Amino acid sequence: MSKIAEKCCNPLIGIIIFLCVALLIILAAVIVLKLSKTSDGVVPEAQKLVASTEETMTTKTTKIPVKMSEKPARNVCESRECIWLAHQLHNYGDSKADPCQDFYKYTCGNFKEHTPIDGSRLSFKKQIVGRLIEDFLLKNETSSSKSENVLRMLYGKCEELKNPRVGDRKKGEIYRDLVDDIRKIGAWPMIDPKWDEKNFNLNHMLSTMASLFSLRFGLFRIVAINERIEIRPDPPLRMPLEELFRVT
Structure with missing residues (x-):
């Protein structure tokens, strides 16, 4: 018993025992921390994985390689006529003018300069x-x-009608048709030697001319304005009556 007591009272043995106990405590603490991390860290790892996949997906969708040689389609007419018209309309405008102040000058200020003289x-x-x-x-x-x-x-x-024979024949037909049209209106003393003034009826002649859609009767004419019919002198008077009949 004395030997065992001496060994236990040895300070070196006490230090070794203390270190062993401390090492066991540290190992136990490390094991507990690892177990707690594995049990609590399953969901965060999954979330982190989902987030990383979403991030990679977004980067893949945003960073699509685009060929520089391909141009987007434009709904613009590029024919020769469209280009010529656009160039002409562009030259008509005056870019120095302010469209808010004078829009006509802004769009047509140089129209005379680019218009043919003829x-x-x-x-x-x-x-x-x-x-x-x-x-x-x-x-x-x-x-x-x-x-x-x-x-x-x-x-x-x-x-x-350029043929003289055909032209003369056509002129005769035209004159005969004209005389027939005049006779439909009424007798005409210049072509009818049997014309009698007593049998002349002015109302009948005017009504016949109106039925043939004639609006000019020699002395007056019929003018329709906004569903209103007016009778005006023919030829129209271009000056007041006082000046027309004034004696100088």
Whole structure:
């Protein structure tokens, strides 16, 4: 017993025992911490994994490689006519003008500078339409349009009048038709040697002219304005009556 007591009273043995106990306590604490982290850290790891996957997904969707050679489609007319018209409209405007102060000058300030001297844009369009009609008539092609066929027929009749024989014959027909139309209205003393003044009826003549949609009767004319019919002198008086009959 004395030997065991001496060994226990040895300070070196006490230090070793203390270190062993402390090491056991530290190991126990580390094991407890690891167990607590594994039990409580399952959900955070999963959340972290989901967040990381979402982050990678967002980065994948936002960072799509785009080829620099491909251009987005534009709903813009790029034909030769559209480019010419856009260039012309752009030249008509005056960029120095303030559109809030003078919008007309801003859009049409340089119109005169870019307009041909021989005519306006309307006359230019008339020339184009005239050339198109001339080309259409000279080609003499068949068409399903009624108006185009009538136009070609009238053009052919006018071309026939260039022949002197045909022209004289057509003039005689025109004069006979004109005389027949005059006789429908009433007798005319200049062409009727049997004309009798007693049988002349002015009311009948005027009503007949009106039935033929004639609005000019020589002495006066009928004018319809806003569902109102007016009778005015023909030719119209261009000065007051006092000045018209004033003696100088």
